[in-house]
Amino acid sequence: MIISMKLHATQEEIAEVKARIEEFGYKVHSIEGEQRVVIGAVGVGDVTACLESLEAMPQVERAVRISAPYKFVSREFRSAKTEIAVGNVVVGGDEFVVMAGPCSVESEKQILESAEIAARAGAKILRGGAFKPRTSPYDFQGLEEEGLKLLDKARRATGLRIITEVMSDRDVALVSEYADILQIGARNMQNFALLKNLGQCGRPILLKRGMSSTIKELLMSAEYVVAHGNPRVILCERGIRTFETATRNTCDITAVAVLNELTHLPVILDPSHATGKRSLVPALARAAVAIGSDGLLVEMHPHPEKAISDGAQSLDPKRFAQMMDDLKPYVELWKRSRLAETATAV
Ligand code: PEP
Numbered sequence: 001m002i003i004s005m006k007l008h009a010t011q012e013e014i015a016e017v018k019a020r021i022e023e024f025g026y027k028v029h030s031i032e033g034e035q036r037v038v039i040g041a042v043g044v045g046d047v048t049a050c051l052e053s054l055e056a057m058p059q060v061e062r063a064v065r066i067s068a069p070y071k072f073v074s075r076e077f078r079s080a081k082t083e084i085a086v087g088n089v090v091v092g093g094d095e096f097v098v099m100a101g102p103c104s105v106e107s108e109k110q111i112l113e114s115a116e117i118a119a120r121a122g123a124k125i126l127r128g129g130a131f132k133p134r135t136s137p138y139d140f141q142g143l144e145e146e147g148l149k150l151l152d153k154a155r156r157a158t159g160l161r162i163i164t165e166v167m168s169d170r171d172v173a174l175v176s177e178y179a180d181i182l183q184i185g186a187r188n189m190q191n192f193a194l195l196k197n198l199g200q201c202g203r204p205i206l207l208k209r210g211m212s213s214t215i216k217e218l219l220m221s222a223e224y225v226v227a228h229g230n231p232r233v234i235l236c237e238r239g240i241r242t243f244e245t246a247t248r249n250t251c252d253i254t255a256v257a258v259l260n261e262l263t264h265l266p267v268i269l270d271p272s273h274a275t276g277k278r279s280l281v282p283a284l285a286r287a288a289v290a291i292g293s294d295g296l297l298v299e300m301h302p303h304p305e306k307a308i309s310d311g312a313q314s315l316d317p318k319r320f321a322q323m324m325d326d327l328k329p330y331v332e333l334w335k336r337s338r339l340a341e342t343a344t345a346v
């Protein structure tokens, strides 16, 4: 249930409503807006009786039953987009945020070069995997903690924030020490033990859509993280598996628009894993801006031909800078419509 308090309800009135909800056996989570407090009631109980009782309280504006099984991440729970601050960068705000870098952290030279190229072209966040989910156990598995230290060096050198993947609940504490954003990869979208662990990690999460997952399942996974105490979740469409073989995955570009309707969480697109081909990345990046994505996660490597992983889909520095330049007029339009949206979504 979601209970919307009347404008300017007092703290006592809010406390009274919370107490009534708890009497019915529900747990209470509230979001305090500038003018209005919205209370979420979760759990199992007599919904009808509870709703009737709450609606009879004068300080309650509206009490509604939520049909979607995800509550905290739904647009019904919060109509304005959630803004997630990562250092001085805000994802979900009025800047289109580009996260770029190699698939894997390979060496000090490679990640420092990548960071400089990313920063120069206007990216705000550096990506790079230190723990890599590889299909073959014989493939490069990542530099692990050494890779995290190199990312930290690159952050100090450039001021970029860093995003890197965590694959296991065992490594959440370690990766949280270094990363500004923890990436949960497609293969782990439904690793529930991992998702629960992210609740208390103190870092924003980038949750990638599983390659065979529905949008609803993605939202349910985000709900796990939020319900366990971490509301800072960014969603990422990265392509799904279909019968099509022309691209590595099939980019469900519509998912960005669908998610923007269903959830207040920021949504970004990964055009690299979605296509598997560097030549297709700039076109898809433009589409992401046009459809209202909050940013991009792009693979870029100083020397893609030498990349240990995902070289074929990684942009080289020149193509990356060109893409960033070409995106500018689209991002200008994006900003205009974003400002118009925020003005109406109060
Ligand atoms: C990655 O970002 O390098 C990655 C492994 O992505 P995904 O989990 O989407 O396959």
Ligand code: MN
Pocket (backbone or CB within 6 Å): 103, 104, 273, 299, 309, 310
């Ligand atoms: Mn990759």
